Amino acid sequence: MRFTLVLGLILLISIVGLIWVDSNILAGTSSLTIVTPYQGEVFHYGQELVIEVQTTPNTPVSIGVVNPLGKETPSAPVESNSTGYVVVNFWTWGTIAGVNNYTGAYEVIVTAQTPSGIVTQTVTVYYEPYTATIEVTVVNEQNVPLAGATVKAYNVTNGLHEFLTSAVTNASGTAILHVYAFNFTENIEIVASYPGYVNSSATVAVKAMQTIPVTIKLYPAVVTILAVEELQNNKIIAPLNPSGYTSFTGYAGDEISILFEVLFANMKVTNATVSAMVVTPEGTVSITPTLTSSGYYNVTFMLPSINSTYEGYVEINATYSGVTNTLSVPIEVQVNFTQLIDQEINKLNAEIQTLNTTVYTLMNEIKSLNDSISSLSGELSTVSSDISTLESEITTLKTSVSSLNTTVSNLKGTVQSLSSEVNSLNSKLNSITPLVYGGLIAGIIGLIVAIVAIVLVYRKIS
Secondary structure, three states, X not given: OHHHXXXXXXHHXXXXXXXHHHHHHHHHHHOEEEEEOOOOOEEOOOOEEEEEEEEOOOOEEEEEEEOOOOOEEEOOOEEOOOOOEEEEEEEEOOOOXXXXXXXEEEEEEEEEEEOOEEEEEEEEEEEOOEEEEEEEEEEOOOOOEOOOOEEEEEEOHHHOOEEEEEXXXXXXXXXXXXXXXXXXXXXXXXXXXXXXXXXXXXXXXXXXXXXXXXXXXXXXXXXXXXXXXXXXXXXXXEOOOOOOEOXXXXXXXXXXXXXXXXXXXXXXXXXXXEEEEEEEOOEEEEEOOEEOOOOOEEEEEEOOOOOOOEEXXXXXXXXXXXXXXXXXXXXXXXXXXXXXXXXXXHHHHHHHHHHHHHHHHHHHHHHHHHHHHHHHHHHHHHHHHHHHHHHHHHHHHHHHHHHHHHHHHHHHHHHHHHHHHHHHHHHHHHHHHHHHHHHHHHHHHHHHHHHHHHHHHHHHHO
């Protein structure tokens, strides 16, 4: 009996203790309530996170929020008012980089130091930026939808180039892109690609909750050459045609300039490798095209002057990004009769000019000959006068010769007389020659004796 009483008492004490503990727990739980935000609430960019708490009056409260990366951001210490309420404007969603701009779950933790002890409550909220929908349609150069094209979205706002998402076009050539967006405008670049085509892009302005359609046209990765303009002697005879010409005309002997446009994937290029040649009945001429200020390649050449109609052609070759193409454009060349007539007239004028020059030269020569004849006539008169003078002098000389002949005859007589006298003198000289020689010898001997005597006397004196 006593054992039963003790066991009952112990059981009663246990029940009372459990009731006391449970009542304290219930009292503590009810002494802290998170009014806002509510469990599972979803927030978007730019919204305010307002945390409202109800607890015991004048109770210290600490609040913190843990982001999806596990980083906690605490608030400054606060205290409930006299009615037990605390309201904190915690932050504006998406405005703190690395803190509240991550998509996902955030845990709000509130702790209150109540009279009955420390009490903690938590709620989980979610941050999901608004989205925008971009409907992209990809077509080829003939506006035929391209199925299987890859479409990528990049955020290019303020110089960014951040990849966002991608998709592949369906059988209708359409792909749907969902991107995060906000209550302000961002620039989204859409890049489309397809095998055998050159990538192309479009940039659209996006805000939250918008649906934006965009069409991107892709062009094959080929080089296209267009002959877009022809000039003849610097005069336009085939005006600029963006679609290009298939043939040209010209006149023999004229200067022809043809402008070519080079496209890659339907976009004009000005740094292609370009060469050209002109083929006519006179042969083939290679030409290096020159790039004009408007981005066209200029091929200038002369059409040979042939007196019959003929056909030539211009062939241009262009290479860009490893892709090459060639265009051949025929030229129907007509005979330029006006030019031929002008050439003949110019030729005749040149011949007339030559004849005029020749006639002028002949006239000058005739005048010179006349002057020479006049001079010769004067000289002939002088010669005639000289001849008359000479004839007179000859007559005088003849008279003098006759007189000289007479004198010579007289001199001959005198010479003969003198010869006779000389012979007589020679005979006389021959007779006195021995006496002369003897006298000379005696004189010489005497002279020698005198010289010897003088020498002797001189020596004696010395």
